[in-house]
Amino acid sequence: MTRRSVLMGAAIAALLVAVPALAAEPDLPRKSIELVAPPFVHPHEQATKEGPKIVQFKMTISEKEVVIDDAGTKFQSMTYNGSMPGPMMVVHEGDYVELTLVNPATNTMPHNIDFHAATGALGGGALTNVNPGEQVVLRWKATRSGVFVYHCAPQGMIPWHVVSGMSGTVMVLPRDGLKDRDGKPLRYDRIYYVGEHDLYVPRDQDGKYKSYPSLAESYSDTLEVMRKLTPTHVVFNGRVGALTGKNALTAKVGETVLIVHSQANRDTRPHLIGGHGDHVWETGKFANPPEKNLETWFVRGGSAAAALYTFLQPGVYAYVNHNLIEAAELGATAHVKVDGEWSDDLMKQVSPPGPIVPGKVGAIETGTVAK
Numbered sequence: 001m002t003r004r005s006v007l008m009g010a011a012i013a014a015l016l017v018a019v020p021a022l023a024a025e026p027d028l029p030r031k032s033i034e035l036v037a038p039p040f041v042h043p044h045e046q047a048t049k050e051g052p053k054i055v056q057f058k059m060t061i062s063e064k065e066v067v068i069d070d071a072g073t074k075f076q077s078m079t080y081n082g083s084m085p086g087p088m089m090v091v092h093e094g095d096y097v098e099l100t101l102v103n104p105a106t107n108t109m110p111h112n113i114d115f116h117a118a119t120g121a122l123g124g125g126a127l128t129n130v131n132p133g134e135q136v137v138l139r140w141k142a143t144r145s146g147v148f149v150y151h152c153a154p155q156g157m158i159p160w161h162v163v164s165g166m167s168g169t170v171m172v173l174p175r176d177g178l179k180d181r182d183g184k185p186l187r188y189d190r191i192y193y194v195g196e197h198d199l200y201v202p203r204d205q206d207g208k209y210k211s212y213p214s215l216a217e218s219y220s221d222t223l224e225v226m227r228k229l230t231p232t233h234v235v236f237n238g239r240v241g242a243l244t245g246k247n248a249l250t251a252k253v254g255e256t257v258l259i260v261h262s263q264a265n266r267d268t269r270p271h272l273i274g275g276h277g278d279h280v281w282e283t284g285k286f287a288n289p290p291e292k293n294l295e296t297w298f299v300r301g302g303s304a305a306a307a308l309y310t311f312l313q314p315g316v317y318a319y320v321n322h323n324l325i326e327a328a329e330l331g332a333t334a335h336v337k338v339d340g341e342w343s344d345d346l347m348k349q350v351s352p353p354g355p356i357v358p359g360k361v362g363a364i365e366t367g368t369v370a371k
Helices: 002-016 121-127 158-163 215-226 324-330
Strands: 030-032 054-067 074-080 088-092 096-103 134-141 146-151 167-173 190-199 233-236 249-252 256-263 270-273 277-281 291-294 303-310 315-321 333-339
Touching: 054 088, 074 215, 088 096, 121 134, 146 158, 146 256, 158 190, 158 215, 167 190, 167 256, 233 324, 256 270, 270 303, 315 324
Parallel strands: 030 054, 054 096, 088 167, 190 256, 249 333
Antiparallel strands: 054 074, 096 134, 146 167, 146 303, 190 233, 256 303, 270 315, 277 291, 277 303, 315 333
């Protein structure tokens, strides 16, 4: 660990040559936001007529052991604000994001944050390196609209920190809100944030998952599993079943839901079984026109996508990574429970399962002319 710290210090020293002096305070109003844990998102305006603001956030880094499946598998995680993924931050294009990043003295690792939405200094990574017992304040201007990944990126340890839980999303909304391909306004009644993580848990000689007394002691074995590029778990929001059962997402027939999906490390393919993507920003960038009526969309590793859908039928919808092995076997599944009235026009069981009737196709006998 000492050698890595020395290397990190050397890299930071080299970067400081290009670091500007502390910026003057923009003459703008300030707004402080309390972050909430995913899949939920803090209250925000979808469109605004107000001018730019400095939007203040605070995140505390938490290193902790978590349970990632119903079998009780333990995992040494690193997180922003204690959740996998870290909280979503929402601002409008032209606003400034001002983040206070806290690394408590109880932690053991250096950390930082790289915002894919920011410009310069490794996305802020070069200006936010904090050792245990330190905090830092970073301010950057949101110049591009869309949904963007953020993640930890400490020198020499980036993959380990990312696949141990340290990623999240910033959503930069256009000031006049979302638009369809024709420039007409789009709005959502609910928003949910799904963060997908590939996890790599070492096994012992008997094939059972190992647990470790500390984060540092898990490093060597975890790195060995990571290098095989085969995850043991692929999960939504930190564990198998995090968004199913009593934790399922909810909606009502007629409601429009925006689902933001991020994956900081691997490609993924979200699919809503029984529904569609009415409007999908597959690359996550709102300046580009959304795709329409998609069945499955593609999220590139290191990015986020946004999909808008209006639910038309009640019931339980499965929202999955459509690598179905990862969905069914490794954990990448969520549920959306939708309340409302069923529409027979959209779907109806014409006849229940029963004995095979020779000569009958569909609702009529073979040879019958429909009138």
